[in-house]
Amino acid sequence: MLRSSEVPSYYGVRLQAIRVGGRQLSIPASVFSAGSIMDSGTIITRLPATAYSALSSAFKAGMKQYPPAQPMGIFDTCFDFSGQSSVSIPSVALVFSGGVVVDLATDGIILDSCLAFAANTDDSSLGIIGNVQQRTIEVLYDVGGGAVGFKAGAC
Numbered sequence: 068m069l070r071s072s073e074v075p076s077y078y079g080v081r082l083q084a085i086r087v088g089g090r091q092l093s094i095p096a097s098v099f100s101a102g103s104i105m106d107s108g109t110i111i112t113r114l115p116a117t118a119y120s121a122l123s124s125a126f127k128a129g130m131k132q133y134p135p136a137q138p139m140g141i142f143d144t145c146f147d148f149s150g151q152s153s154v155s156i157p158s159v160a161l162v163f164s165g166g167v168v169v170d171l172a173t174d175g176i177i178l179d180s181c182l183a184f185a186a187n188t189d190d191s192s193l194g195i196i197g198n199v200q201q202r203t204i205e206v207l208y209d210v211g212g213g214a215v216g217f218k219a220g221a222c
Contacts, residue, residue, distance in 0.1 A: 077104040078208055080215055081164035082194055085118060087125040088157035094121050103194030105206060105215060111141075112184050113195040119186035122159070126182050129157030142181035161200070169217050172203040 082103045085092050098117045114122065123144045127135075133154070136145040148154050159176045161169045176183060183199045205218040 077106060078215060079104050080196065082118075082161060082196070083164055084162035085114075085122050086158070086160040086162065086168075087122065088129050090125075091162070092118075092121040092125055094118050098190050099194070101191055101193050103196055105196050105201070105208075107198045107201060107206075109195045109197040110199055111178065111197045112200045113187050113192075113197070114184055115190040115192065115194060116186045116188065117190050118194075119184060122184060123182060126157060126159070136180060139179065139181055141185045142179070142183075143185075144182035146180050148180055161196070167217065169200075169204060170219060171200055172219075175200045175202060175204075 079102050082099050083096065085094065094117060098115045101115065126144060130146055133146040133148060133151070136147040138145055154177075156173060156177060159171045161171070163169070178199055187194065203219070206215065207218070208215055
């Protein structure tokens with residue numbers, strides 16, 4: 068855990084990789100160099116533009132059985148689930164420093180039929196881990212120990 072020098076009231080985490088369908092995406096480590104913060108007041112996770120592009124492309128490939136839907140606001144990776152009795156989506160996991168892997172629940176991946184992530188304007192902007200992705204995990208802030216912990220299925 069890092070205190071953000073840009074925004075000292077937030078706690079920073081080092082996102083290092085993203086997995087879709089169990090496969091790690093090919094995203095250069097430098098893309099995540101601006102760091103990320105945990106923010107329960109921000110709805111969706113904002114990723115560096117390059118990381119989001121890789122996530123969106125891989126997710127679309129895993130969702131090819133569903134027709135695309137019109138973008139909604141900042142959501143540009145949307146699907147038409149009409150007529151579907153059930154929907155199968157690829158898994159998404161966030162990989163943090165120290166090898167910590169957070170497997171997201173389905174409702175941390177899809178919001179209103181769209182991929183529940185958005186791109187920052189570029190790779191130099193701070194990433195934000197938003198509340199949609201935090202909903203089904205317990206986030207523990209060990210301020211004294213300088214660590215953030217995650218426990219799946221706690222909420």
